[in-house]
Amino acid sequence: MKRFTQCFILSLFLGWFTAPVQSETKILSLDEAIQIALTNDPWLAGSQYSQNALNDEAKASATLPDPKVSLMAGNLPTDSFSISQEPMTQLSASVTQMFARGETLALTKRQKQQLAQQHPFLRADRRAKVTTTVIQLWLDAYQAQESIRLIEQDRALFEQLVDVAQVGYSSALGNARQQDVIRAQLELTRLSDRLTMLWQQQEAAQNRLSEWVGVAADNALAPDLPTLTPARAWSPQAVEYDNELARYEWIRHHPAIQALDMYVDATQTGVDLAQQKYKPEWGVTAQYGYRANDPMGRSRADLFSVGVSFDLPIFTENRQDKEVSAAISRTEAVKTEKQLLARRLLAEMRTARVQLLRADERLTLYSEQLLTQIAEQAEASLVAYNNDDGDFAEAVRARIAELNAKVDALAIAVDRQKTIAQINYLLAEASFDDARPAKPF
Numbered sequence: 001m002k003r004f005t006q007c008f009i010l011s012l013f014l015g016w017f018t019a020p021v022q023s024e025t026k027i028l029s030l031d032e033a034i035q036i037a038l039t040n041d042p043w044l045a046g047s048q049y050s051q052n053a054l055n056d057e058a059k060a061s062a063t064l065p066d067p068k069v070s071l072m073a074g075n076l077p078t079d080s081f082s083i084s085q086e087p088m089t090q091l092s093a094s095v096t097q098m099f100a101r102g103e104t105l106a107l108t109k110r111q112k113q114q115l116a117q118q119h120p121f122l123r124a125d126r127r128a129k130v131t132t133t134v135i136q137l138w139l140d141a142y143q144a145q146e147s148i149r150l151i152e153q154d155r156a157l158f159e160q161l162v163d164v165a166q167v168g169y170s171s172a173l174g175n176a177r178q179q180d181v182i183r184a185q186l187e188l189t190r191l192s193d194r195l196t197m198l199w200q201q202q203e204a205a206q207n208r209l210s211e212w213v214g215v216a217a218d219n220a221l222a223p224d225l226p227t228l229t230p231a232r233a234w235s236p237q238a239v240e241y242d243n244e245l246a247r248y249e250w251i252r253h254h255p256a257i258q259a260l261d262m263y264v265d266a267t268q269t270g271v272d273l274a275q276q277k278y279k280p281e282w283g284v285t286a287q288y289g290y291r292a293n294d295p296m297g298r299s300r301a302d303l304f305s306v307g308v309s310f311d312l313p314i315f316t317e318n319r320q321d322k323e324v325s326a327a328i329s330r331t332e333a334v335k336t337e338k339q340l341l342a343r344r345l346l347a348e349m350r351t352a353r354v355q356l357l358r359a360d361e362r363l364t365l366y367s368e369q370l371l372t373q374i375a376e377q378a379e380a381s382l383v384a385y386n387n388d389d390g391d392f393a394e395a396v397r398a399r400i401a402e403l404n405a406k407v408d409a410l411a412i413a414v415d416r417q418k419t420i421a422q423i424n425y426l427l428a429e430a431s432f433d434d435a436r437p438a439k440p441f
Contacts, residue, residue: 026219030138030226037134037212044123051119058112062105067097074289084292090303094287102279107272114266121262121430124255128428130212135228135421137209142221143414144202147407148195154403155191187396225413228420231427244346251345255430260338267331274327277320280310345426352423359416366409378402 038044075088083089210217251257289303313320381398 027222028138028213028216028219029222030135033138033209033213033216034131034134036214036216037130038127040214041126041130041212043126047119047123047126051116054112054116054119058109058116061112062109064100064105065098067095070094070096070287084295087291087294087300090289090291092287092289092303094285094305096283096285099282099284100276101281102276104273104276107269107276111266111269111273114262114269118259118262118266121255121259124428124430125259128255128425132421132425134209134212136418137205137212138221139414139418139421141202141205141209141217142225143411144198144205145221146223146225146410148198148202150403150406150410151191151195151198154399155188155195183396187400226417228417228424230420231424247346247349248342251342251349251426253429254345254426255428256341257338257345258430260334260341264331264334264338267327267334271324271327271331274320274324277323278313278316280313283309285309348422349426352419352426355419356416356423359412359419362412363409363416366405366412371405371409374398374402374405 070093072092072094073083074090074092075086076083077085077089083091206217285305285307287305287307289305291300291302293299378395378398378401381395384395
């Protein structure tokens with residue numbers, strides 16, 4: 001019986017249990033998932049259309065309104081409706097052209113252009129958000145996939161432990177007890193339940209990922225954990241965190257903040273637009289009147305009229321004053337939004353920094369000490385049980401602890417990559433490529 005058990009133990013430590021081989025086709029890497037998501041994101045195309053619309057509106061808003069033409073037959077006698085009977089009768093045509101108040105046209109054009117200039121920054125922020133989201137979802141599916149691989153790898157071990165316990169229990173020379181057999185079978189059942197839960201998690205993550213990459217989310221994921229690095233040579237020690245200005249320096253070029261800067265400029269232009277309403281709106285009218293010959297055949301002179309019209313914005317308390325006040329308040333409200341966004345990004349940066357520091361510490365602890373110690377403990381427990389000097393339950397617990405440590409180490413490594421992805425979003429900057437038109441559908 002001991003030799004039989006030793007053979008099993010020897011086979012375990014000689015590496016009989018290898019990971020199941022995945023299909024060589026239809027492997028979805030993280031880079032491929034990000035590229036698919038960015039290429040097929042309809043929001044980017046919609047943003048480009050909105051920018052084009054604002055640019056066209058800017059050109060249209062800088063143009064004078066169309067002139068108005070009026071045709072009229074004036075002072076017709078009601079007894080005959082003859083245009084030659086009365087000297088006052090005339091056929092007239094007039095043209096009226098209105099002119100905007102002050103610099104309204106130029107300011108309206110500038111405001112539309114400023115709103116259009118938001119969109120390259122909004123698209124840069126969207127690309128960074130989509131990239132971070134896809135990385136998070138891909139890593140969720142990857143963690144479940146690799147956890148399944150680790151458990152299935154050790155599942156064969158527990159199946160052999162069940163066989164060892166059953167042979168030892170049925171053999172007169174064995175030292176196994178019935179409770180050892182039951183314990184081994186119980187742990188095998190728990191592994192099956194754990195696998196079911198992980199399959200559920202993997203399928204849920206793949207379904208969430210399919211929102212961004214479509215049917216490619218059903219493919220197996222690349223077996224190697226991607227190694228992400230913080231952007232712009234950032235490190236947890238790179239920021240002087242007791243200095244608010246130094247912290248703000250890392251996020252002030254974020255496209256979301258720059259987009260709000262452009263919106264602030266647009267609202268400030270709105271204040272200038274509201275102030276133009278204190279100025280009069282002008283209009284010029286030119287009229288030509290044709291008169292027919294009189295009943296005696298004598299010629300009558302045609303008439304020409306020209307005039308200027310304008311309004312008088314003198315009652316400003318309840319209109320112009322309030323519109324200017326509203327425009328100023330709107331600008332201050334947007335500035336408040338920028339302050340809130342900057343505070344949120346800074347808080348997220350501080351949180352991510354701490355998370356990365358702690359993840360590095362835990363990974364170092366696992367790789368340099370914990371995994372080795374737990375593996376040695378599991379091996380010692382199996383050897384002790386084989387030599388009738390240990391408890392079977394303790395040997396099983398040691399093996400479960402080793403499996404849990406491997407799964408925990410994987411989770412820490414995955415969480416570290418998620419944290420780096422979040423840091424890279426916080427460090428995002430707009431580039432010239434963001435001004436290029438998005439691919440329409």
